[in-house]
Amino acid sequence: RLRLPAMTNNLTTTNRHSHLSARNSAVLKRKAVVIGEAVASDDADRIFPDQDFAQQAHVPNFEKYLEMYTRSIEDPAGFWSEMADSFYWKKKWGQQVNSENLDITKGNIKIEWFKGGITNICYNCLDRNIESGNGEKIAIHWEGNDRGVDDSLTYNQLLDRVCQLANYLKESGVKKGDSVIIYLPMLMELPISMLACARIGAVHSVVFAGFSAESLEQRIIDCKPKIVITCNAVKRGTKVINLKDIVDSALSESSQNGVHVDLCLTYANELAKKREDTKWQKERDVWWQDVVPKCSTKCDVEWVDAEDPLFLLYTSGSTGKPKGVLHTTGGYMVYTAATFKYAFDYKPSDIYWCTADCGWITGHSYVAYGPLLNGATVLVYEGVPNYPDPGRCWDIVDKYKVTIFYTAPTLVRSLMRDGNEYVTRYSRKSLRVLGSVGEPINPSAWRWFYDVVGDSRCPISDTWWQTETGGFMITPLPGAWPQKPGSATFPFFGVQPAIVDEKGKEMEGECSGYLCVKASWPGAFRTLFGDHERYETTYFSAFPGYYFSGDGCSRDKDGYYWLTGRVDDVINVSGHRIGTAEVESALVSHPKCAEAAVVGVEHEVKGQCIYAFVTPVEGVEYSEDLKKSLVLSVRTNIGAFAAPDKIHWAPGLPKTRSGKIMRRILRKIASRQLDELGDTSTLADPNVVDQLIALADS
Numbered sequence: 001r002l003r004l005p006a007m008t009n010n011l012t013t014t015n016r017h018s019h020l021s022a023r024n025s026a027v028l029k030r031k032a033v034v035i036g037e038a039v040a041s042d043d044a045d046r047i048f049p050d051q052d053f054a055q056q057a058h059v060p061n062f063e064k065y066l067e068m069y070t071r072s073i074e075d076p077a078g079f080w081s082e083m084a085d086s087f088y089w090k091k092k093w094g095q096q097v098n099s100e101n102l103d104i105t106k107g108n109i110k111i112e113w114f115k116g117g118i119t120n121i122c123y124n125c126l127d128r129n130i131e132s133g134n135g136e137k138i139a140i141h142w143e144g145n146d147r148g149v150d151d152s153l154t155y156n157q158l159l160d161r162v163c164q165l166a167n168y169l170k171e172s173g174v175k176k177g178d179s180v181i182i183y184l185p186m187l188m189e190l191p192i193s194m195l196a197c198a199r200i201g202a203v204h205s206v207v208f209a210g211f212s213a214e215s216l217e218q219r220i221i222d223c224k225p226k227i228v229i230t231c232n233a234v235k236r237g238t239k240v241i242n243l244k245d246i247v248d249s250a251l252s253e254s255s256q257n258g259v260h261v262d263l264c265l266t267y268a269n270e271l272a273k274k275r276e277d278t279k280w281q282k283e284r285d286v287w288w289q290d291v292v293p294k295c296s297t298k299c300d301v302e303w304v305d306a307e308d309p310l311f312l313l314y315t316s317g318s319t320g321k322p323k324g325v326l327h328t329t330g331g332y333m334v335y336t337a338a339t340f341k342y343a344f345d346y347k348p349s350d351i352y353w354c355t356a357d358c359g360w361i362t363g364h365s366y367v368a369y370g371p372l373l374n375g376a377t378v379l380v381y382e383g384v385p386n387y388p389d390p391g392r393c394w395d396i397v398d399k400y401k402v403t404i405f406y407t408a409p410t411l412v413r414s415l416m417r418d419g420n421e422y423v424t425r426y427s428r429k430s431l432r433v434l435g436s437v438g439e440p441i442n443p444s445a446w447r448w449f450y451d452v453v454g455d456s457r458c459p460i461s462d463t464w465w466q467t468e469t470g471g472f473m474i475t476p477l478p479g480a481w482p483q484k485p486g487s488a489t490f491p492f493f494g495v496q497p498a499i500v501d502e503k504g505k506e507m508e509g510e511c512s513g514y515l516c517v518k519a520s521w522p523g524a525f526r527t528l529f530g531d532h533e534r535y536e537t538t539y540f541s542a543f544p545g546y547y548f549s550g551d552g553c554s555r556d557k558d559g560y561y562w563l564t565g566r567v568d569d570v571i572n573v574s575g576h577r578i579g580t581a582e583v584e585s586a587l588v589s590h591p592k593c594a595e596a597a598v599v600g601v602e603h604e605v606k607g608q609c610i611y612a613f614v615t616p617v618e619g620v621e622y623s624e625d626l627k628k629s630l631v632l633s634v635r636t637n638i639g640a641f642a643a644p645d646k647i648h649w650a651p652g653l654p655k656t657r658s659g660k661i662m663r664r665i666l667r668k669i670a671s672r673q674l675d676e677l678g679d680t681s682t683l684a685d686p687n688v689v690d691q692l693i694a695l696a697d698s
């Protein structure tokens, strides 16, 4: 039986309260009730779409959504084939559009979409849009770190650049199926590199340029790239970061561990650092500018199967080392394009800006592929969003007349703290849709984003999804239904969310539990690189028959979904996903650390921050210097973004008699909820808890 998203209370008409939808919404009486950990609100707190907006939207009302949603669930093959038809396929997929097994009790997990279809995502992003007359449209506006430094590329120019690099990669021996590691900041060369790989069927693996040499080395060892693409340095705010030094150290370490990369293509970013000041290994390093511009601007496409791999992206889980999430070509292409179009109500006249870095999935799907597949004009910003001051984002919005602005709650909260005057000094009248991603957006941040940034005029698409899902899973469709601040609202087409209890039983109606998905969707990841078994156990064995997201979720009486954060040992710091196990192993690698346990604690701006309990080795004194060097150990092992905010000395850790660390207790101590410690009698040594409390502020 088909379960449709419910919207009760006869509120499917969008405009009942449209007179309230403008500025008045902010002053509406707000009565909040707590559902799970999220805060839901009563009817008066719904924000109804503006009538004019709704009328022009791709999906103008809930009825239209239900009609499309029903079709997408009852006939996924038909629905997605139609979506796929707008792309170029060298050869159409076979009779069977999709096949899947998500039930581990029935055999191996397997997902396929458009198998047998032959296409190329780079061709569909560039050549296809050029052939349809958009060659002279701006594909990328690039805004540098410093005001006044900018650049742009039309679709024609972007294709030329991509082809030149693709030709260089081919000349260098990169073939279909080979992996390429890209370690670049937000220069135009980053999307260019991704597209060049896709053009020749190479599998890109972008490593966020905030990762340390050791993290980069780990990824190099795992995927054994033919080539590493980087730049010498980058400016972030007033700081210069010497990326090439990091790559040098990662490459020499990986070489010692048996994985030798013999080509490092380095873009000379002279605004940050001169070529001659860059350390160089003649036999391995090549300046991009010396070789790529000499290559031809014509490069034939390598046609690939829809199920051929497109990219690997490493992400953190609750245990062990980062996992290489593998996405394939066809389904990912169709899914990112469709989600982009509908969730942002994208129109060809839009100027779109997503503040994410291409080093994360958001940058893959919604800086590069999704928008370019739609022929959009994308803004790529190199710098930090509050440099030189907290008004920079709105300065950029006005400069380029940005219409769709997509960011993370952590940035919203931080700008909110800096004060409204940085926002209101800019016009922002080009904006029409706002977006949020990466972590739950708390209702007060939502309100500020809506009322102050968007002048109570722009719907907010709070998009819930993951590296694994490839694209949006639960998201508002702007204009189609009333919003509730803090709720991601309803599932996207083709997505069947299920909230299950501890036993894996799906719950109906108003409820709260673990968020799963019942059937596959085209953008789903297909495996973890080199470890299909880990893929099956991590995602499909907790609740057989379902994909388990790792997130908690509740559904309110109106059928709206409310994400409540991770229920596993993954911490979400400023929208960056960090595994507690990774931070612990970085701490333990410090010679003076005997044991460490890490938990996430609520943080006003970052959402969560990292709180580490550390037991030094016997005889080592607690000291501020030791704290600093422990934090440094995490920065060098993982990256600055994973640095713990607090080190809490622990003479011992609370463990059960079988040796398992009771993180529940650590979380309570870390958040100083000392009256909620619960039963500590099952601990091997209950005194540990008192000792930890006594050391809380030392």
Ligand code: WTA
Residues within 6 Å of the ligand: 315, 360, 361, 362, 436, 437, 438, 439, 440, 441, 462, 463, 464, 465, 466, 467, 468, 488, 549, 550, 551, 563, 564, 565, 566, 572, 575, 576, 577
């Ligand atoms: C969290 C980022 C609430 C969630 C796209 C998920 C969110 C993890 C939202 C994935 C949202 C992402 N509301 N939580 N709108 N978006 N998350 O893989 O916990 O970096 O599991 O993908 O971010 O993080 P990832």
